[in-house]
Amino acid sequence: MTFGRFAISPVASCGVAACVVVAVASAAVEVPRSVAKLSRRAEHNATLSFSDRAFALGNNIYPDQALLYEARARIPPRGKYRVEVGTKPIDGATGWTQPYALTFARYFLLPRLPDPAASWVICLGCDAQALGKTTVVWDDHDGSSLLRVRT
Amino acid sequence: MTVRAIVGVLALDVALVAVGTCLLWGSGIAGSLRSMFRLVGLAWLTGAAAMGITLSLELMIGVPYRLLTALVTAASLAGIGIAVGRAKHRGVALRIGPLRRLTLIAALGAGVAGLVLEAQFRAARLQPVYEFDAMDFWLSKAKAVYYFGQLKPSLLAQLPNSYYPPLMPVLDAVSFSFMGSADTVTLNLFYWSALAAFVAAAAGLLKPRVPAIIMWPTLLALVSVPVIVNRGAAPLSDLPLDYLVATAALLLASWLVENDSGLLVLASGLLGAAAITKREGLLFGWCLLASAMAANWSKKRATWPMLLAAAVPGVALTFAWRIWLSQVGVRYESPELGYFGLFTHLGRVWPSLHLTIHVLFGGSWWQLVPVILVVGIVVALATRTGKLATFSAAYVVLAGLACSWATLSFPSLPFSTDDSLNPIVRLTGALVIPATAVLPLLLAAAWDGGDPSRKQT
Numbered sequence: 001m002t003f004g005r006f007a008i009s010p011v012a013s014c015g016v017a018a019c020v021v022v023a024v025a026s027a028a029v030e031v032p033r034s035v036a037k038l039s040r041r042a043e044h045n046a047t048l049s050f051s052d053r054a055f056a057l058g059n060n061i062y063p064d065q066a067l068l069y070e071a072r073a074r075i076p077p078r079g080k081y082r083v084e085v086g087t088k089p090i091d092g093a094t095g096w097t098q099p100y101a102l103t104f105a106r107y108f109l110l111p112r113l114p115d116p117a118a119s120w121v122i123c124l125g126c127d128a129q130a131l132g133k134t135t136v137v138w139d140d141h142d143g144s145s146l147l148r149v150r151t
Numbered sequence: 152m153t154v155r156a157i158v159g160v161l162a163l164d165v166a167l168v169a170v171g172t173c174l175l176w177g178s179g180i181a182g183s184l185r186s187m188f189r190l191v192g193l194a195w196l197t198g199a200a201a202m203g204i205t206l207s208l209e210l211m212i213g214v215p216y217r218l219l220t221a222l223v224t225a226a227s228l229a230g231i232g233i234a235v236g237r238a239k240h241r242g243v244a245l246r247i248g249p250l251r252r253l254t255l256i257a258a259l260g261a262g263v264a265g266l267v268l269e270a271q272f273r274a275a276r277l278q279p280v281y282e283f284d285a286m287d288f289w290l291s292k293a294k295a296v297y298y299f300g301q302l303k304p305s306l307l308a309q310l311p312n313s314y315y316p317p318l319m320p321v322l323d324a325v326s327f328s329f330m331g332s333a334d335t336v337t338l339n340l341f342y343w344s345a346l347a348a349f350v351a352a353a354a355g356l357l358k359p360r361v362p363a364i365i366m367w368p369t370l371l372a373l374v375s376v377p378v379i380v381n382r383g384a385a386p387l388s389d390l391p392l393d394y395l396v397a398t399a400a401l402l403l404a405s406w407l408v409e410n411d412s413g414l415l416v417l418a419s420g421l422l423g424a425a426a427i428t429k430r431e432g433l434l435f436g437w438c439l440l441a442s443a444m445a446a447n448w449s450k451k452r453a454t455w456p457m458l459l460a461a462a463v464p465g466v467a468l469t470f471a472w473r474i475w476l477s478q479v480g481v482r483y484e485s486p487e488l489g490y491f492g493l494f495t496h497l498g499r500v501w502p503s504l505h506l507t508i509h510v511l512f513g514g515s516w517w518q519l520v521p522v523i524l525v526v527g528i529v530v531a532l533a534t535r536t537g538k539l540a541t542f543s544a545a546y547v548v549l550a551g552l553a554c555s556w557a558t559l560s561f562p563s564l565p566f567s568t569d570d571s572l573n574p575i576v577r578l579t580g581a582l583v584i585p586a587t588a589v590l591p592l593l594l595a596a597a598w599d600g601g602d603p604s605r606k607q608t
Contacts, residue, residue, distance in 0.1 A: 012597045015530025016365070019523050019594055023368035026519045030375035031263055037380060038270035045277040050152060053336050056279030057286050077298075106309070107286045110333070111298035113306060 061104045063092030063124075067144040068108050071122055074137060074146065077111050080118035086126035090143030097124060121147040152277065156337035159330035164195065164344050166329075170225050171198030173232030179239055179413040189358060192351025195344065196398055197417065200424030201228050202325065203318040204468065207427055210317065211475040215300035218328040260367025261354070267374050268347050275339040275384030283571065285335075285386045288312050293323030294333050304479035314483045316427035316472055319388040335386065342391070343384040349394035350374060353588050356401050361595040369523070369594075373587045376518050378580060388429050393580040395425040396435045400546065400585035403443050404592050407538045415461055423464025427472055434553050435581045436465045442545035446538040486560035496559065502566045503559040507551055510568055510579050517583050524583070527590050531597045539596045543589055550582035 045053070055065045062068060075081055083102040090097065101124055106114055121131060125143045128134050132149055139145040171194030175181035181190050205224050210216060253261075280286055288310040295303040302320075307313040326341040327333045350370060357366045373379070382390060402418035405411070422439065425432035440458050447454040476483050488496055511521040528547060531540035557578055558564055564573045 009534045012530060012534040015526060015533070016594045016598045019527045019530070019590075020365055020368055022519055022523050022526075023372040026523070027263070027368055027371035027375060030518055031267060031371060034267060034375040034380045035270040038267075038274040041278070042270070042273035042276070045274065045279070048277070048279065053152060053277060053279045056335075057281055057283065103287055106306075107291045107294070110291060110294040114309070 055108070058104045058108060060094055061096045061100045062144070063090050063094075063097065064140045064142065064144045066140060067122065067124075067138070067146060068105060070138040070146050071105075071120070072109055072112075075109070075112050075120050079112050079120060080115035081105070081109065081112055081120035081122055082114060082116055082118045083122045083124070084126035084131070085124045088125035088127065088143060090125040092142065093125070119149045119151065121149060123147050152334060152336045156330040156332065156334045157276075157340065160326060160337060160340045160344065163326055163329040163341065166225050167198035167202065168194045169198070170201060170229045170232070171195055173229040173236070174198070174201055175232070175417075177232035177235035177239070178417055179236075179411075180417060182240070190352070190355045192348040192353070192355050193398065195348035196352050196394060196421065198225075198228075199322060199345070199348075200395060200421050203322050204420075204424055204427065204464075206321045206325065207317045207468075208471065210296065210302055210321065211471055213301075216296050216321070216324060217300055221325045221328060254363050256367060257358075257363035260363055260371065263371055264350055264354070264367070264374060267371070268343075268350065271346060271380075271383045272340070272343055275343045277336060278339045278384060280335050280386060282382075282385050282387055284312075288315065289320060289388065290323065290335055290338075290386060292317065292320035293327065293338075296320055296324035297327040297333055302479075304481060307479070307481055313481050314430075314476055315388075316429060316432070316469075318424060318428045319391060323386065338386050339384040342386055345391050345394055346374075346379070346383045349398065352394075352398050353401060356398075356405065357591050360405065361591040365594050365598075366591045369587060369591050372518070372520055372523065373584065376516070376520055376583075378516050378576065378583075382577075387577075389574075389577040389580060392425055392428045392432050392435075393584040395421045395428060396432065396439065396581050397585040397588040399425065399436070400439055401588045401592070403439055404539055404542055404589045407443060407446055407542055408592075408596075412457075415457060419461035419464055422461065423468050426465035427468045431553070431557065431578065431581065433465050433469050435550060435585075436462065438546055438549040438553055439585070441549060442542050445545040446542035448541075486557075487562055488560045490560075496562065499559045499562065500555075503555040504551075506558055506566050506568070506573075506575055507555045507579065510575050511551075511583070514568065516568075516576050517579070520583055520587055524586050524590060527594050527597070531593045534597050536593065536596045539589070539593050543586060543593050546589075547582065547586050550586070554578045554582055 051065060051069065052059065058065060058068065071081065083105050085098050085101050102114060105122055121134070123145045128147055131147065134147045134149050137146045137148050168191055172181065172187050174197050175187070175190060175194055181187045202225060205228060206216065206221065209220065209224065214220060280290065291310055292302065295306050302317060323338060326338055330337055353370060354366065379390070399418040399421040402414045406414040406418065422436035425436055440462050443458050444451070444455055473483055510516055524547065528540065528544050532544060554575060558566065558573060558575055567573045568576055570576055
């Protein structure tokens with residue numbers, strides 16, 4: 001391709017030139033905008049704590065991230081757990097708490113696996129008495145607790 | 152989030168480039184040190200595709216995943232590339248290749264692309280995982296491979312979309328192994344590497360074929376669109392799929408003009424990887440191959456069998472994945488209306504098409520890129536640019552129909568551009584990104600009056 005001369009057809013010359021000009025204009029507008037947007041995002045990410053970054057979407061689901069950090073610290077890596085979301089009031093619960101509590105726990109607590117019969121219970125406003133004899137391992141007194149069912 | 156994890160991602164990048172370079176040398180695409188350097192992005196994508204395919208197959212046949220498995224697999228793939236290359240280049244020493252001067256425009260273009268990628272890196276470095284699908288199933292699968300050394304059918308059965316193919320979760324698991332932990336924050340950098348590799352691959356493939364004044368504006372317009380800016384480093388499989396299909400499109404377009412079989416072989420491999428990256432990978436792969444067939448209409452007897460053979464890896468890998476799923480008892484979900492729902496739900500046809508057109512031209516998702524694309528194709532068709540014009544036009548039409556078909560065949564998807572309700576914005580990436588990657592070749596061919604036969608390497 002020789003750029004020292006015009007293309008064979010005037011349609012090609014004008015069309016190719018138009019494409020290049022629009023692409024240059026688009027990049028000239030969008031590149032600074034993108035860099036500014038990404039820089040703002042980088043600044044925001046830098047202000048987050050380590051735990052907020054790792055918990056991420058979970059902050060929209062769990063009222064208290066400490067519950068899952070406690071679960072991760074106390075349930076052995078090969079252990080199993082279940083998530084019980086009850087009807088008792090939970091301070092800070094969102095519309096996502098009920099439908100996605102198990103989904104997020106499954107992602108966050110791996111290699112620990114969910115099991116409906118597990119003795120470890122991640123309790124969000126659940127009725128502990130209905131679970132049988134339980135030991136409260138951790139409780140935030142706002143509706144989130146980590147329980148262990150005694151057999 | 153630690154320096155160790157970042158060093159781990161860097162080490163993985165080096166390993167993928169090394170594997171890919173050996174395979175490129177074996178395929179004859181990179182024959183000199185200079186071309187290996189120019190094609191470093193292509194080497195990364197080739198290495199990732201080869202590693203992803205091999206490790207996925209190993210998992211399917213029951214080989215447990217460990218860091219050692221990944222290292223042995225990488226060494227074996229590199230060894231295969233070197234062995235084939237040595238047989239091919241017997242008695243020929245590895246050339247350095249002639250050095251070319253970097254033009255001002257090329258330097259400027261590369262610099263601005265570097266600026267955008269650097270901003271992406273800073274944003275990705277500490278970016279939490281906010282993507283629902285990543286949390287919902289992609290990263291859970293990746294963690295399962297990392298922790299249990301297998302896809303863990305009992306866990307898979309609990310996950311939504313458990314039948315989605317395994318390539319990216321497997322590569323995520325390799326990243327975790329190199330990082331030393333399942334650090335989902337630093338994992339963004341692996342996806343950033345994929346973006347950087349794609350830009351480098353496109354630039355490396357286009358550089359000897361088109362002038363910098365056509366290549367860089369097009370690439371810069373593409374990397375600064377909101378879809379890529381917003382999700383360039385998100386741990387989702389959509390953009391990696393688009394990069395694979397786009398690179399395969401570039402290789403196929405180059406093959407149409409230059410008839411170098413190595414290009415077709417590599418494109419076939421990348422399309423195989425695309426097929427087990429996401430389900431639609433196979434669909435867009437077929438769109439590409441059908442477009443190449445349309446472009447080669449006059450030589451169908453000589454070229455169509457080769458193009459059909461190029462579909463074999465994708466089809467075979469999809470079958471292997473489906474057989475594995477059925478063996479472990481995980482149901483593969485077909486489209487809600489089946490594969491021919493078009494004929495029973497004609498009322499959804501136009502709204503589905505309209506939605507695709509709206510995403511391409513009616514919003515800010517892709518900015519002016521689809522407009523440039525259409526103008527470029529019209530100019531190329533008007534000036535009878537030949538195979539490349541037919542190839543690009545056919546791909547845009549077929550991929551547009553494929554995107555619309557996805558909305559059409561799932562009546563549960565509303566006609567919405569809300570990403571949490573309908574994936575149409577992400578789907579159009581497999582149309583826009585490959586077609587835009589090929590656009591510089593098309594424009595250069597139109598300018599040259601249909602003779603894009605500049606030689607590469």
